[in-house]
Amino acid sequence: MRSRNGECAAELQTAAGLFNPQLVQMLLELNREIGSDVFIAANAYDLNMDFVTNPRAYGFVTSQVACCGQGRFNGIGLCTILSNLCPNRDIFAFWDPFHPTERANRIIVSTIVTGSTKYMNPMNLSTIMAMDSLV
Template sequence: MVQRLNDQHGYVFVAAANSVAFSTEISNNPGAYGFTETRVACCGQSPYNGLGQCTPASNLCPNRDEYLYWDSTNPTDRAQRFFVEGILSGSATVVFPMNLNSMLAF
């Protein structure tokens, strides 16, 4: 769909970021990004902190910079910085057909 829209306009008009691919990359290689925990959320309920949002009654991790996820749905601030870097300068597997820096260079 992205390619079709761009073909209709004759230039790169739309780019799509694949946050799932990027999350998978971090989960498969957490040490390369400085994370130690990718399966348990930093703040939440249940054994994996995967239920509910972060509340005063939640379990809280000791160092959120080591965690990929803050709560059941949101990445930590540190993880979000990696996502933004991916959108700015990532490969076509992260942002298609080109990253934002390449788009701005036109």
């Protein structure tokens, strides 16, 4: 949306980028008050941005064109019967202007389960589940 060459809208990216650091700080404070790591934050924004800046590292051909939509980059509207549809959704990072493809979502979920603190804070889901099973 609002793009002439496939880039993300700067003001929307700035707003999204401000959210996760504040969420992590809030959850760290809540965990400190409780005295245990009860809450974890998943930073899907940074992972999505990794898809955007380096789609080939994840096996995607592009992040600038959505698989299904209208307009030059399929960045207008949601996927409808009138949309352009890509021939292979597995090589696209985004399904429509807003949502990752199924393959991208699988990468996101895998990162939530086993990822580093770059994306998961204070720990990933498998670590907190293992800790919970010891209790």
